[in-house]
Amino acid sequence: MxxxxxxxxxxxxxxxxxxxxxxxxxxxxxxxxxxxxxxxxxxxxxxxxxxxxxxxxxxxxxxxxxxxxxxxxxxxxxxxxxxxxxxxxxxxxxxxxxxxxxxxxxxxxxxxxxxxxxxxxxxxxxxxxxxxxxxxxxxxAPPAPETGAAPERASASQFDFDLPLREARDAFERAYFEFHLVQEHGSMTRVAEKTGLERTHLYRKLKQLGIDLSKTKRGAA
Missing domain, CATH: 3.40.50.2300 (Response regulator)
Incomplete structure (x- = not known):
């Protein structure tokens, strides 16, 4: 750039x-x-x-x-x-x-x-x-095309419905944000736009969910 x-x-x-x-x-x-x-x-x-x-x-x-x-x-x-x-x-x-x-x-x-x-x-x-x-x-240079299959959207079968609501919600949100981070090649700006969150709110949410951004960006490199 x-x-x-x-x-x-x-x-x-x-x-x-x-x-x-x-x-x-x-x-x-x-x-x-x-x-x-x-x-x-x-x-x-x-x-x-x-x-x-x-x-x-x-x-x-x-x-x-x-x-x-x-x-x-x-x-x-x-x-x-x-x-x-x-x-x-x-x-x-x-x-x-x-x-x-x-x-x-x-x-x-x-x-x-x-x-x-x-x-x-x-x-x-x-x-x-x-x-x-x-x-x-x-x-x-633009991110290289993914050689494997595109990330799959989370399905209901991936979640444990016996969990308390708060834990189940956290699991869903973690999968949701990880999906968009992969889709947008780790770009926080584009993930913020896609999810409708302000960047500061997005950073706090990812930290709260324990999502490691450094791993996401390395995976997108």
């Missing part, structure tokens, strides 16, 4: 965006301030940047101006903020930002903006500057 740089001073937001984008197959680098972002921009040459506006050392709009003035705005930049004004968003767009996401960021808007940014990058003429650091070939 692509190499994405996330710049945000809030640890929780960095971790959440890392989980979502990494789950989508992207290589994700994290920076908590403008100084780290500058260094990673030079070293990794990201394909797309998610840049917070309000940061303690240098704000995102100022950093965007720096990159633009130095001819380093060679990648789509998506600005993020929970407190920005319309004027700030307009200024960032004028400087060269591709989009603006208001916090709290919804999963749908995040993935849609990232996809649009990467489409924009891919549509550039061959002569235009482009970032060179892409994810390794095996990371951005």
């Amino acid at each position: 692509a190499n994405i740089l996330v710049v945000d001073d809030e640890l929780g937001i960095r971790e959440l965006l890392f989980e979502i984008l990494n789950d989508e197959g992207h290589a994700v680098e994290l920076a908590e301030n403008a100084a780290q972002a500058r260094a990673l921009r030079e070293r990794q040459r990201p394909d797309l940047v998610l840049l917070d506006i309000w940061m303690p050392d240098t704000d995102g709009v100022t950093l965007l101006k720096e990159w633009s003035a130095a001819g380093q705005l060679t990648m789509p930049v998506i600005m993020m903020s929970g407190h920005a004004t319309i004027d700030t968003a307009v200024e960032a767009t004028r400087i060269g930002a591709m989009a603006f996401l208001e916090k709290p960021i919804t999963l749908q808007k995040l993935l849609q903006s990232v996809a649009q940014g990467l489409d924009k990058l891919a549509s550039r003429p061959a002569s235009a500057p482009a970032s060179a650091a892409l994810a390794p070939p095996d990371a951005d």
Whole structure:
């Protein structure tokens, strides 16, 4: 897929965006301030940047101006903020930002903006500057087709109806989520969409049911 740089001073937001984008197959680098972002921009040459506006050392709009003035705005930049004004968003767009996401960021808007940014990058003429650091070939290739039979749906005969209701329900939910994890090749984002759960709720549910996500992802690799 692509190499994405996330710049945000809030640890929780960095971790959440890392989980979502990494789950989508992207290589994700994290920076908590403008100084780290500058260094990673030079070293990794990201394909797309998610840049917070309000940061303690240098704000995102100022950093965007720096990159633009130095001819380093060679990648789509998506600005993020929970407190920005319309004027700030307009200024960032004028400087060269591709989009603006208001916090709290919804999963749908995040993935849609990232996809649009990467489409924009891919549509550039061959002569235009482009970032060179892409994810390794095996990371951005689609999952290999299953050689065996597709996972079977659980049938009533697989459950012990003599169990107390709570235990029987847990057994069903475990089979239900394991089925969808296999179907979606371990992608938590797609499983969340398929089951209608928020990602945080889904993670808690899988942990509660004792489902080992590392094994699921290894099996899907």
